[in-house]
Amino acid sequence: MTDTLIVGGGTAGCVLAARLSEDPAHAVRVLEAGRVRLDPAAFPEALRDATRMPLDPNAAWLWRYPTILSADSDSAEGAHDAYDPVLGELVRGRVLGGSSAVNGSYFGRARAADFAAWDDIAGGPGWDFGTVLDAYRRSECDKDFGDRPGHGRTGPIPVIRSAHPAPISRAVAAAAHSLGLPEREDLNAVPGDGPQTGVARVPCNVDRGLRIGTATAYLLPAAHRPNLRVDGGATVSRVLVRHGRAVGVEYRRDDVTETAWADHIVLCAGAVETAALLLRSGIGPASLPAGTGIPLVHPAPVGQWFTDHPEIGLEYRVGAEPGEKPPATVPLEYVVDLDDIELRPYTVEFTPGIRRLGVALMRPHSWGVLRLSSGDPAARPVIAHRYLSEAADRTRLLEAAALAEELLSRIPGARLLTRVPPATHPRAVVWLRERLGTSQHLSGTCRMGAAHDERAVVDHGLRVHGVRGLSVVDMSVPPVPLSRGPQASAVMIAERAADLPR
Numbered sequence: 083m084t085d086t087l088i089v090g091g092g093t094a095g096c097v098l099a100a101r102l103s104e105d106p107a108h109a110v111r112v113l114e115a116g117r118v119r120l121d122p123a124a125f126p127e128a129l130r131d132a133t134r135m136p137l138d139p140n141a142a143w144l145w146r147y148p149t150i151l152s153a154d155s156d157s158a159e160g161a162h163d164a165y166d167p168v169l170g171e172l173v174r175g176r177v178l179g180g181s182s183a184v185n186g187s188y189f190g191r192a193r194a195a196d197f198a199a200w201d202d203i204a205g206g207p208g209w210d211f212g213t214v215l216d217a218y219r220r221s222e223c224d225k226d227f228g229d230r231p232g233h234g235r236t237g238p239i240p241v242i243r244s245a246h247p248a249p250i251s252r253a254v255a256a257a258a259h260s261l262g263l264p265e266r267e268d269l270n271a272v273p274g275d276g277p278q279t280g281v282a283r284v285p286c287n288v289d290r291g292l293r294i295g296t297a298t299a300y301l302l303p304a305a306h307r308p309n310l311r312v313d314g315g316a317t318v319s320r321v322l323v324r325h326g327r328a329v330g331v332e333y334r335r336d337d338v339t340e341t342a343w344a345d346h347i348v349l350c351a352g353a354v355e356t357a358a359l360l361l362r363s364g365i366g367p368a369s370l371p372a373g374t375g376i377p378l379v380h381p382a383p384v385g386q387w388f389t390d391h392p393e394i395g396l397e398y399r400v401g402a403e404p405g406e407k408p409p410a411t412v413p414l415e416y417v418v419d420l421d422d423i424e425l426r427p428y429t430v431e432f433t434p435g436i437r438r439l440g441v442a443l444m445r446p447h448s449w450g451v452l453r454l455s456s457g458d459p460a461a462r463p464v465i466a467h468r469y470l471s472e473a474a475d476r477t478r479l480l481e482a483a484a485l486a487e488e489l490l491s492r493i494p495g496a497r498l499l500t501r502v503p504p505a506t507h508p509r510a511v512v513w514l515r516e517r518l519g520t521s522q523h524l525s526g527t528c529r530m531g532a533a534h535d536e537r538a539v540v541d542h543g544l545r546v547h548g549v550r551g552l553s554v555v556d557m558s559v560p561p562v563p564l565s566r567g568p569q570a571s572a573v574m575i576a577e578r579a580a581d582l583p584r
């Protein structure tokens with residue numbers, strides 16, 4: 083009998099499996115839908131190379147989902163011209179390490195203010211900044227600032243900032259300085275240790291050019307333990323609930339349906355698949371679509387209030403880039419951090435000869451919805467981001483885009499390929515929609531909160547309200563938008579989960 087069955091060996095799942103199996107008396111089993119390689123040298127080069135994201139359209143290591151980033155009605159107030167929906171694509175890692183195996187390696191912590199908001203609605207202790215800081219520290223080995231307050235030097239994840247940024251990164255940093263924005267030496271600095279906004283080198287989970295996701299950092303060193311079993315190619319289709327208690331899961335491997343039983347089931351399948359799994363198991367809104375044929379087991383607002391960071395892509399050209407040209411080390415070496423906005427000068431070209439400055443809203447007010455269209459486990463969930471549905475988000479993105487335009491005007495030879503319209507311009511929303519993309523940071527499909535909170539799915543101990551023996555430990559649970567990329571926070575949540583009483 084397995085003590086803890088972890089569904090999904092992704093960013094959080096690998097951390098949790100490694101931490102729980104430190105106790106030799108605790109039997110841990112991981113079911114991962116993607117391929118499991120237990121030898122780091124067997125990882126394909128594309129997954130190891132931190133300079134690029136391995137998002138090839140035919141890559142076997144990705145989940146892909148169509149999404150409606152913004153529907154016609156989302157950004158409409160009163161009379162307007164009909165808009166076509168803005169369609170997008172969401173990707174996630176489908177491989178041991180999950181999205182940490184394919185992402186941009188930006189390892190930034192969320193801010194103290196995010197946890198003040200989280201702690202307020204968690205419904206119990208354990209999510210204030212002081213407590214989560216211990217978990218962030220435990221995860222990292224910060225090669226640059228490990229000895230500073232609030233940092234760690236002995237954790238599994240190496241954190242480093244580019245020592246020789248590419249010319250484009252340096253040019254954007256210089257332009258930001260000329261706008262009066264301070265240099266932030268350490269983006270992960272705790273409050274009181276230097277400026278909390280400004281232009282900063284991106285902390286990255288990279289070692290000598292290699293992406294170090296949680297499979298490499300946490301799970302592989304633990305894989306030899308006799309009390310840890312990791313099965314790849316095992317796609318869980320639903321959780322089995324008997325008399326209000328989760329007792330096992332049904333999964334498919336090699337076209338065969340199997341069942342695994344456990345004392346405690348932890349969903350670490352990521353914000354999309356964890357929500358889809360709960361819905362397929364009958365844990366969801368009382369109005370679960372009738373056409374799915376799924377009987378309601380327990381009502382819960384799964385998938386109802388997710389958030390993600392919308393990003394506007396500003397395309398520009400530069401003339402000859404001055405100075406010597408060290409190759410870029412990661413897709414994003416510098417970020418201009420304005421608290422609720424990130425300006426992202428990508429080092430990679432999405433179109434040959436054209437550069438992109440991303441303008442991302444880090445505390446959006448708009449929220450999205452995920453639901454099932456069918457009970458078939460192979461069917462993709464229907465995802466609607468509902469970006470730009472709040473007027474405050476549209477206004478703030480336009481203001482930030484205007485600042486980005488000003489910043490680019492200060493880079494010698496740079497030419498923005500558009501003009502940013504004033505917020506009052508009749509076509510300003512159309513302009514935003516034409517450049518709208520996603521940061522791939524979807525979170526909050528199974529939010530944390532007290533039992534009486536109509537938006538809450540899990541309690542402060544990460545347990546699903548109303549179903550015993552079932553927890554969620556991944557990016558599904560944050561009840562507020564975190565104002566940084568989620569990777570480091572997914573690791574932190576799993577480190578916190580390993581601390582919690584079982």
Ligand SMILES: Cc1cc2nc3c(=O)[nH]c(=O)nc-3n(C[C@H](O)[C@H](O)[C@H](O)COP(=O)(O)OP(=O)(O)OC[C@H]3O[C@@H](n4cnc5c(N)ncnc54)[C@H](O)[C@@H]3O)c2cc1C
Nearest residue numbers: 090092093094115180181186188318352355557567568569
């Ligand atoms: C292309 C891309 C770039 C990104 N860049 C950054 C970045 O630079 N910095 C940053 O902070 N964030 C970034 N993110 C976001 C960040 O990587 C994720 O939010 C975070 O890693 C999610 O962690 P997770 O544990 O919730 O889920 P995941 O890491 O996605 O893990 C989920 C795991 O569960 C498995 N799984 C799913 N369903 C099932 C099932 N039914 N049965 C069995 N297994 C299942 C999956 O295969 C996967 O391994 C990026 C994301 C993407 C996709």
